Amino acid sequence: MRFLLFFLLIPFASMWSQTIEDLDFGTEGTLDIVTWNIEFFPKNDQTTLQYVVEIIEAIDADIIAIQEVDDYFYFNDLIDFLSEYDGYYQSSNSRGLAYLYKSDIISINAAYELFIAPPESDNFPRYPMVLDIDYYQERVVLINNHYKCCGDGELELDDDWDEETRRYNANLLLKNYIDNEFTNTPVVLLGDLNDILTDVPEDNVFQNFLDDSSNYQFVDFEIATGPSSNFSYPSWPSHIDHILITKELFLPFMADGGGVETIKIDEFLAGGFTEYDQNVSDHRPVGMRVVLPQILSAGDIEASLFVTAKNPMGDILTLYLNRLETELVVEIYTTLGRLVYRQKVQNPGESLALNASQLSEGLFIAIITNADHNRNIIKLKK
Structure with a gap:
């Protein structure tokens, strides 16, 4: 009824x-x-x-x-x-x-x-x-x-x-x-x-x-x-x-x-x-x-000021630098702001491969900061 x-x-x-x-x-x-x-x-x-x-x-x-x-x-x-x-x-x-x-x-x-x-x-x-x-x-x-x-x-x-x-x-x-x-x-x-x-x-x-x-x-x-x-x-x-x-x-x-x-x-x-x-x-x-960041499709590459990344990242996070850097700090956060990875790298060269195998599958935000305190924010998918 x-x-x-x-x-x-x-x-x-x-x-x-x-x-x-x-x-x-x-x-x-x-x-x-x-x-x-x-x-x-x-x-x-x-x-x-x-x-x-x-x-x-x-x-x-x-x-x-x-x-x-x-x-x-x-x-x-x-x-x-x-x-x-x-x-x-x-x-x-x-x-x-x-x-x-x-x-x-x-x-x-x-x-x-x-x-x-x-x-x-x-x-x-x-x-x-x-x-x-x-x-x-x-x-x-x-x-x-x-x-x-x-x-x-x-x-x-x-x-x-x-x-x-x-x-x-x-x-x-x-x-x-x-x-x-x-x-x-x-x-x-x-x-x-x-x-x-x-x-x-x-x-x-x-x-x-x-x-x-x-x-x-x-x-x-x-x-x-x-x-x-x-x-x-x-x-x-x-x-x-x-x-x-x-x-x-x-x-x-x-x-x-x-x-x-x-x-x-x-x-x-x-x-x-x-x-x-x-x-x-x-x-x-x-x-x-x-x-929360939008879900990224496989193969997306996000252009940025001084670094790009391969998406999805898999167990290795690969960063490509378009200029020489003396120092980078790489931080990875969950989409709700929890820090899950941090590494400081001296003289990284043209590309940088970081071990991300400990991260579970999902969406992340990577914040890359150089020695001049410039920040690059990249949305990642694993």
Whole structure:
């Protein structure tokens, strides 16, 4: 019956699908990650399902962390209608958390829930859901959350059931977990975290992350400190849906083409936020893009200032120099910024062969620096 009703709604949807199609977010060459509290999905049954299918297809993100799935039968219907996506949810115990991901470019290494037993679970009305994925052979770990809501804005550490204290303790537990379990692994902690980033330090539930800025960054901090028109929760208004990254993603996020935004779906609907709130959610999605190099075809040679390279490189990285150099430093990074190779070479001559056999197959970025501090950046494939 759900499938029949869905198709009966298509003529209705066509009245607004043209404007929804103007909405876009995901791009080629970037890993696009979105967090979206979809509020009691589906809050308006088949109508909601139709809206959400068209919205997700327009956003075109690689992976979406979802909160507030009320009906997993409808969520399975959603997956069925999204030809490019697969879905993951743990069980009814996940209490509304789920993921959608493009299965042709993302594979799941592991998926599990955290802090499912007392006393830790007392701080999490919904257990954090971990999705350990490979994206073009790069490992990324996502942790989807929906923290305790509400409170008076004051952190009362002597009250274990104070709403702010529960969110504060949740952040302590998650930071400790990430620090201990994912050294040198890109991690994205995201979700409806139900608090703002701009409280004074003594009441800020995120202060432990904010104080460790060399290892963690809220990519949406400028949204939180900017105009309320960009907030993720317009009804209050407040910005309470966040994306936190670890240091391995700093450079890919800051690269040209990276970025973050609140995806204001309501601006693409004739009825504005009222229509969106009635049929979809009271939260807007927040999305992040991090930049990865395009996949190189076999035999590509990339011209550059003073050096070229043979692609794909195989077990030997061969560099060809078009001028004499006294010294070169060769560094190879994964596409997410992890240094995997470094060598200094004196008087390299006209060509240079370096042993790259220890590198796994995949995409890399080579940065070659000469004695004059000129840099050459080459995208490589093995």
